[in-house]
Amino acid sequence: MLKGSDVARSGPLVAIDDEAFVHPTAQIYGKVSLSAGASVWSNAVIRAEMHEVVIGPRSNIQDFVMIHVGNGMGTRVGADCSITHHVTLHGCSVGDNVLVGIGATIMDGSVIGENSIIAGGSFLKEGTVIPPNSIVAGVPAVVKATRDSSAANRFNAWIYVENAAAYVRGEHRRWNDLDLTAAAARFGFVRG
Template identity: 50%
Template sequence: MTSQIDIHPTAFVHPSAQIYGHVSIGPRASIWCNAVIRAEVAHVEIHEGANIQDFVMIHTDPGNPVIVGAYTSVTHHATLHGCRIGDHCLIGINATVYNGAQIGAGSIIGQHAYVKDRTIVPAHSIAVGSPAKVIGTRDNRLPNRINAEFYMRNGECYAAGNHRAWAGPEFESWFAATMQRLQGEYAPIATGA
């Protein structure tokens, strides 16, 4: 069977990223320097606005695809193996999420955490440690979306050859407008309305 790699035209994939097998990358998603996605036996889905940062390793297992939800950030050196990550999540630097694990929407997995196989992390959780344990509950969707917006902008700028997208007056103007837009969009979530 040949590779089935589907990359949305608005997605950014860094030239050093390596992608193999059955992989779909959604609108405005980004795959960064030296990330590796291997989908030999199950598929990988990277949804809209998600970012897979430098040196992330994503690998599937029989019956265990990898799904990364919309506006989720998988940060540097993290490993995702046969797991499902909900929308608006943040997976911390050097964290590992293993086979059959599911991370609920709006959650944060701390740096260096190890989420064991088949672990279910409920929505809006903060989980840390090895093995990871939920230490708090909070709706993290707004801060996690802000992080994803930074990477959506960065992907667009890198595609245009601008490697300083987070500095200067243009960035400050973009950031102010983005914060205003998102605070309005997420206000009902934040107030519980």
């Protein structure tokens, strides 16, 4: 596994912070920026043939995620986000401290407010605007509840920062060694 500074960039417009982690099977093309502590995992694809994709600090792009730009806009992921397995982000904006659940799709022009959770399998049609602190689910997705999920979402993102650092060292069981209950409490999140 490689740190950002070791990854062969796919072009001069790909900017990977030295503190970022990119799995060797990830594919990144076009104008893409990965901030410090960000991680891109197995078989994820990020393409930005026009506009730009920006991944914020400590955010994780998990296995098989596809991120692409929209026809009139780029894609932005804020700080401390988890974009989980098999998610598609297409020309949208995701605020800080957001968790996007497995298999969700967020389409062009959608804006996800900070501290939100998008449930697995949700489909956010073009132009959907989600206020901060929302719990969202459905096809098409709608706000089901309001709750500040920032502590839980930051905690989840931190776990991926820890995991990326462990992968660089060749350790593939980091979560097994962490006291996750104590770590969660440091983030203000009580695991239930």
